[in-house]
Amino acid sequence: MKNSILNLIKRSASDPEAFEAIQSIFKLYEQLQFATNLNQVAVDIFDWLEREFDVKNLVFSLFDINKNEKLDVLSRGKDFFLDDDLSHYFIVNTHTNMNATVSFCASSVEHSNFLEENYNTIDSAFFIISTIVQNSILKKNFIESASLDSVTNVLTRQYMIENLSSYLKLSNNKQNEIYLLMIGIDRFKSVIDEFDYEVSDKILVQLARVIHSNINEFDLVGRLESDTFLVSILSNEDELQACEIAKKIIYDFSQVEVVVDENSGQTLKKSISIGFERFELNSSKTVNDAIKNADIALYEAKNKGRGQFFKFSQISTINNVELF
Incomplete structure (x- = not known):
């Protein structure tokens, strides 16, 4: 696969068709960046093969090497x-332990010959997108094997904290750093006191939706406490972009109206605050240290008021308090 893309790149300097093939491959790569799950990755690959090579019959499958099983x-x-x-x-x-297999059947002998002629282009495309497929498989395995929160359908506290370190080692993060967002609903207890748990659950579900709408497939979300969520941004964003994501989550959630009374149409708006911490994968600091720091930053954010954002790096002196 690697040789195919290298040869295609060399040819593209003088061969217009090779140049167009390179453009097509990277359009596919860009499209897959927005895929929300492995099934969407498979659909996007099929759409590309159908558009570029008139492929109509396709099977995208996973093969588990350890279990010798095909899905x-x-x-x-x-x-x-x-x-x-x-x-x-x-x-x-x-x-x-899982490889992806993309198999398809030509509609005629002529079509099969056409696919053979374009073998290098297709092979190059699968080499370029292999890291995206890899991350989608890792995320799929991660979620399916995890204990999911019954209300919000995000990862539970225990599983996320226990397995985040190993997941980071497998992720393809070129910047070698991630960003942790500790998200808490402001004055959440007052909702439970004034209304009931059904309303509070609606708020939690809406927050989970807002979070997911602002992050991508490679990022993780877990519910740590009753109203506290941890988001790990694994995608290749820089710190400024990660901060903007956090602030947009705060804003988007502030616009959400939760229905508390179907008969009267009464709605409720809530705000959230976010604590932020940057974690370098190769530093002496552990993931647990970074999570503690993000939680401390959330505490400071809530002290400032509602709908606040606070970075741990803004704290000059911190008492050594065990929060986890």
Whole structure:
């Protein structure tokens, strides 16, 4: 795969078709950046193959090397067998226990020959997008094996904290740093006191939706306490962008109206505050240290008032208090 993309790049300097192929591959790569889950990745790959190479029959599957099991993620068009004369397949090596296989069947001998002629382009594309597929598989495994919070459907406190370190080691983070957002609902107890747990659950669900709408597939969300969420931004954002994401989450949630009485139409608006901490993967500081710092920053944010954002780096002197 690597040789295919290198050869394609060399040819693109003098070959217009090779240059167009490079453009097409990176358009696919950019599109996959917005995929929210592995199924969407598979759909986007199918759409690209259909658009560029008129592929109508496709199966995107995962093969578990350890269990020797195959799982079909997406199937489009007519059924076919891999040993059919018109079948083609590519293995996307994800460097995990699961590899992705993209197999498709040509509609005719001429179409099959056309696909063979464009083998290097397709092979190059799968090499370029392999890290995205890898991260989607890791996230899928992470979520499916985790104990999910029954109210918000985000990760539970225990699983997220216990497994975040190992997940970071597997993630493809080129900047070697992540950003932690500790998010708390301002005066959440007053909601429970004034209304009931059904209303408070609605607020939690809405907050989870707002968080997910502002982060991408590679970022993680867990519910640590009754009204506290931890977000780890694993994507390649710089610190300024990560701070802007946090502030947008604060703003977007402030615009949400939660219905508290269906009959009267009464609604409720709440605010959140966010504590922020940057964590370098190769530093002496542990993930738990960074989580504690983010929680301290949240405490400082709430002391400032409602709807506040506070970075741990803004604190000059901190008492050594065990928060976890």
